[in-house]
Amino acid sequence: MSGQPVQLTQRRCFIHQRREAAARCPECNRYFCRECVTEHDERVLCAGCIKRLQPRRRFDRRRLGSLVRGFQLTSGIVVLWLVFYYLGQLLLTLPSAFHEGTLWRDLW
Ligand SMILES: [Zn+2]
Numbered sequence: 001m002s003g004q005p006v007q008l009t010q011r012r013c014f015i016h017q018r019r020e021a022a023a024r025c026p027e028c029n030r031y032f033c034r035e036c037v038t039e040h041d042e043r044v045l046c047a048g049c050i051k052r053l054q055p056r057r058r059f060d061r062r063r064l065g066s067l068v069r070g071f072q073l074t075s076g077i078v079v080l081w082l083v084f085y086y087l088g089q090l091l092l093t094l095p096s097a098f099h100e101g102t103l104w105r106d107l108w
């Protein structure tokens with residue numbers, strides 16, 4: 001313990017060695033310039049720490065997205081299947097109805 005507080009301006013950015021430090025990351029205790037820090041949850045963190053703290057959240061979002069996409073795909077297939085099913089039913093019933101209609105007309 002020297003007792004003398006080190007001024008922020010004497011510190012250099014951990015990534016940009018030539019730039020003066022603007023903030024200190026509370027996670028890794030390194031000094032960073034203004035460009036290298038971002039406010040996150042009311043704390044000023046460096047990009048590396050934000051990345052380290054966020055993967056879980058990002059993973060959840062990606063999983064949710066794939067889930068939604070999977071649901072859309074499934075519902076899309078179901079809708080397509082229903083359309084083709086009813087189209088098939090329609091095609092099966094229509095010709096016979098036509099034939100019956102023409103048959104009746106021919107008989108008359
Ligand atoms: Zn950090």
Ligand SMILES: [Zn+2]
Pocket residue numbers: 013014015016019032033034035036
């Ligand atoms: Zn920097």
